[in-house]
Structures are given as C-alpha cells and as structure tokens.
Amino acid sequence: MTTSTSNHGSSFHHWIFLQQADLEELMNVLTTVSEADIELLHRVSQKTIQHLSDYQQTRSVHHGGDALSIYKPSSFENSLFWIGGLKPSIYIRLVYSIAGIDSKKLEFELSKLLIIGDRIGSKREMECSDMQVKLIEALHVETVKSEDKISSRMANLQECVAIEPLVIGYSDGVEQALEAHRVAFNEVVMDADELRVKVLKELVDHILTPLQGVHLLVASTRLHLSIHEWGKR
Template identity: 35%
Template sequence: MATSSSSCEIEQLQKGCYYEWMSVQATHIVDLKEVLTSHRSKDDHKLEEVVGKIVNDFQKYTEKRSELSRRSCSSYFAPSWNSSLENGLLWMGGCRPSSFIRVIYSLFGSQAETQLSQYLLKVDENVEENHGGSMSDLNATQLVKINELHMNVIEKEDKITKKSANLQEDVADMPIAIAAYATDLVDGDVLVEDALDKHEEGMAVLMTEADKLRFETLRKIVEVVTPVQAAEFLLAGKRLHISLHEWGRVREERRFGCARTDAAAATGGAGTEESKRSATC
C-alpha cells in the first residue's frame, strides 16, 4: 500500500488530471458553439472533425484516470476536488453512462416542444433552418437504436454495481472484521493491509470497467446520431458537467463559507466563466 506521502502525491496528480479535463471541456464548449453557429447542412466535415476530436479526448482522459487509479483508487469515489453535491451524484467514480442517453431524451423533448410552440404561433419556419438535423429531428430508426443502447447500458451498469456491492460486503469478512473486533486500533496488521490493498485493487478494476462503459456509450451515441445532433448532445453534456461543478461550489460557499478557488486557478478561469454562462442557458 502507498505511504501517506505518496498517496498525497497521487491524489494531487488525480486532481490535476481532473482540472485539466475541466479546462479541456471549456475549450470544447467554445469549439462546439462556434461550429454549430457556422454550420451549413451541406457540409458536415468540420462538425465531424470537432466531434471526433472530443471523443478521442474523452478516451485519453479515461485512460489516464485508469492509470492513476491503479496507483490509488479511493480518492475517485469521494474526490476532494468535488463538491458534496457532485459526490452525491457519482457512480463508480463518475457519471452514469445511462445519463448520457437521458440528456438526449431531454434535448429531444425540449426541442420538439419548442418547434411545436413555434408552429402553433406561426413563427417563421426559417428560424431554426441553420440547425437542420437537430435533436428534435431524431427519426424512428435512431430512437429505436438509442432505446436499445439505453437498455443495454443499464444492464451493464447493474452488473458493475453488483460487483461493487460484493466488494463492499467483503470488507466485513475475514480478516478485517476479526482484526477490528480483536483490537481497539488496527495499525500495521499485515493481513489487514493486504486485504485492504486487494479491495482497492478490485475497485480500481471496476472503475476502469465503468470508464470503458462511459466511453463506449458516448462513442455509440455519436455513431447513431447525425454530426449536428452529436455536437448538440456533447455541448449539452459538457455544459451540464461544468455547471454542476460550479453550482455545487457556490452552494457550499453559500452554506459553509468554504470558497474553492483551485478550479479557477487550474483552468485559468475559463471553466468557471463558461459554467456561469451555462447556468443561465
């Protein structure tokens, strides 16, 4: 098991990895907004290029997380760099892959409702013309594939959750339970240390499995939808992530007076400013 000093160093690396990713996401948001604004339905090349880069960046991020989790995994399940709000929403060190699909359903419903309102109010049909192929235009074939993916992802999530539950139950097994009962302070017991190391290794394996599912879900969604729809989905997801981080920070600052400035410092303020804008979008 890592010493307290090396554990602190590893946690700092994990924290730096997270804030680097937040900064990258802020850049992604700017790129997505720009490419959606300038998009013309006859030319999807630029959209595909931006979407492809974002998918590749997410894969690199999950791979880096996996590498760091093998050195020490516990921090990812209650990150010190997150607010309590964010940690309360975590599943296996991140968001649920099925939540990606819930974002699609939300966008689909919201945009369909907006288009219906415009139709009833006889608003000029050209208002949304530059966003042809948006999420409200999901066809029956796409919806069937997304629904099938949703069910498949939920099934895989449940399997990972059950594995996690089994690992948690193992903590109450030998030799940990006996050692805890027999002594007031458990310190330096080789058997206990080995058992805890094994538990953490198991959690690292599960988190890597969860990250792979997150990436595969994202990749498959992008394959099903059009380039415009993929860009809209990615923009919504990234805004949600950054906004939740900011909302959680603001709530803790308001409730407890514990302002967190490390995120702004790590991202050069880009993520914070974008999240403030996102909160009003």
C-alpha cells in the same frame, strides 16, 4: 496529499479547462457550420470524446491503481456522479430530452439541469427517425444492464471491505485483504470509465447524425460543468 492524489487533482482541473474550451468550440460550430459540413462536425465531436478518453487514461495511470483518489474534487459532485463520473445512461437520457422523445425510461427532465447558456439549433435538427429511436432505446436497455452489473460489483466490494477486517482480526491479513479489495475496486472504476466512453461513442458515431452528435456533446459538457460549478459553491 499523496503524489497520485495530487496528480489526479491536476489532471482533473486540466480536464475541466479542456471541457470549457471544447464547449466553446462546439457552440461555435453549431452557430457557424451547416449540417452538410459532416467532416468538421465529426472532427470536433471526436476531439471532445478523445479528451474524455484521455482524461480517464491519465487518471488510471496517475492514481497508481488507487481508485479512491478519483473521487474529486467536491462531495457535491461525488453525490451526483456514478463511480467517478456521469452515469453512462445519462447520455441517452439527454438525447431523449433534447430530441423530445417520449420514453417511460426517462426518469427526470435533464434539460432543467443545462443552465449554462441557451439552447442552439432548431427542434428539427434533433428530430430522430423511427430507426434511430429503436437503436437508442435498445442501447438504453443494454446500458442499464451493464450499469447494474457494475453497481452490483461495487456494492459487493463495499460489503466485503466493511466485513472482512472484522472477521480476520487485527493482523497482517487485514492489509493483504484490503490490498486485494483496492485492486478489485480499481477494476470496477476502469470498467465504469470504459462503459462511459463506449456509450457516448455508440451514440455519436453510429446512431446520431453528426449535427445531433454535436448537440449531445454540448448538452453533456454543459451538464458536467454545471455540476462542477455547483460543487465549487
């Protein structure tokens, strides 16, 4: 095992530990704090988002530019992830699901995946205003467009990696070509990470109420931990 891969594995498991701790804290806030405690709701939300951002920064440093090493730790998790993590639009679909918003864009019922514990809170807490719904749907459209661009870049890289060595032949040029692809692939992964944080922060900081933001973070953390548990089994 390489040092970069080992470091990423360690940071990944540390992040799983942080998510479990964050989920416990988020759930405790939902059961003990009122909607009026905006400062506390905001603080616990920002702490959870910062942990996601810190993990992505850590792995970008520890894998030394080798984005391939982020695909950890199980093939099951990788099959459900999008370029190393949850697809950014999943956060929006979770909002649709837990808020009961009808949307033709919602392809499946994500609430069925949230198998860790029971829901906390009332339907009223997650009701969105007409303005919120418009902002969420606009963000959804923008996010899907960004995802499509990144997915297209990834597909093009994969095609080039498969074809170019055959064209160049067995020579030093193969190593140089693959090194260039490694750098480009790393940039795609970092852009995917940036989009994940951007969408989550837009929802929590600018569209949802502080209490709704905590509900979203509970749902997204549960989802990721559920996928991780399934992967281990």
